[in-house]
Amino acid sequence: MNARVRVGLVGAGSWARRVHAPGLADHPDTVLSAVWTRRPEAAAALADEHGARACGSFAELLERVDAVALAVPPSVQPELAVAAAEAGKHLILEKPLATSVEQAQRVARAVSEAGVVALVLLTLRYARRTRDWLAELAETGGWTGGSARWLSGALLGDQYGRAAWRHEIGALGDIGPHVFDLMSAALGDITSVVAARCDDNGLWHVMVEHAGGATSTASLASRLPIMPTAIEFAVYGEHGLRVLGREPDSQAASYAALLDDFTAMIDSGVREHPCDVHRGVHLQRILAECHELAGR
DSSP, rough: SSSSSSEEOOOOEEEEEEIIIHHHHSSSSSSEEEEEEEOOOOOOHHHHHOOOOOOOOHHHHHOSSSSEOOOOTTTTHHHHHHHHTTTTOOEEEEESSSSEEEEEEEHHHHHHHHHHEEEOOOOHHHHHHHHHHHHHHHHOOOOEEEEEEEEEEESSSSSHHHHHHHHHHHHHHTHHHHHHHHHHHOEEEEEEEEEEEEEOOOOEEEEEEETTTTEEEEEESSSSSSSSOOOEOOOEETEEEEEOOOOTOOOHHHHHHHHHHHHHHHOOOOOOOOTTHHHHHHHHHHHHHHHHHHHH
């Protein structure tokens, strides 16, 4: 990079404070330049901590940056993302991309028309162990099925449980994008949802089909009294079974790897990426199909 990318952070919640802000401030190719949130005191505190400027409006933030990192609920993200893209700003987007397929498509259109970089924060995909696991699966081939389980009590605690929007989207919206993205990367893009069920406590069971004929299942929960979170991905086929377990404390490293790709894309002019905004639209369609089949 000839110059560090000036990034503006929108949001000052737990994820913004723990991952976005320190990651942007510490990366050699980015600088956290500005912070804006609808709570001025929160923006000021986070900006002061990292030597950034607290902005009084989203428009002011856009004037001061080259890129925008959004750490906001999915109901708020589309409007801000479209405005940022139309202003020519590169984007780091939260998952899920939106609350509907139509909103997600609108963000993708704005990104394509503006020609900006837009990556979705699918942190699990950027972990080194995940990349190595996927590389081995691609090299070996012959996988016919798989399963995933992500069982958590995150919404029972204070760190995530205080966010009303996380309760609204539940495990499917919060965890589902990670799971469906990784299983798509392992077994081929998901082409259809075969079955989806959700119980009264928000526990989801989903079965999907993949391009090439593989099938996989997923169990997702964020209100089970499980600590630490149980995460396991598995694929099986003619070469046996390959399992990927949870990699603890990898959030900072995964975010740094995302920023490596993000800044390299800005510098090179490349706009396509496995976790770009179009992947976000694909995942939004899967979520919508799950809701439709489950009648929720």
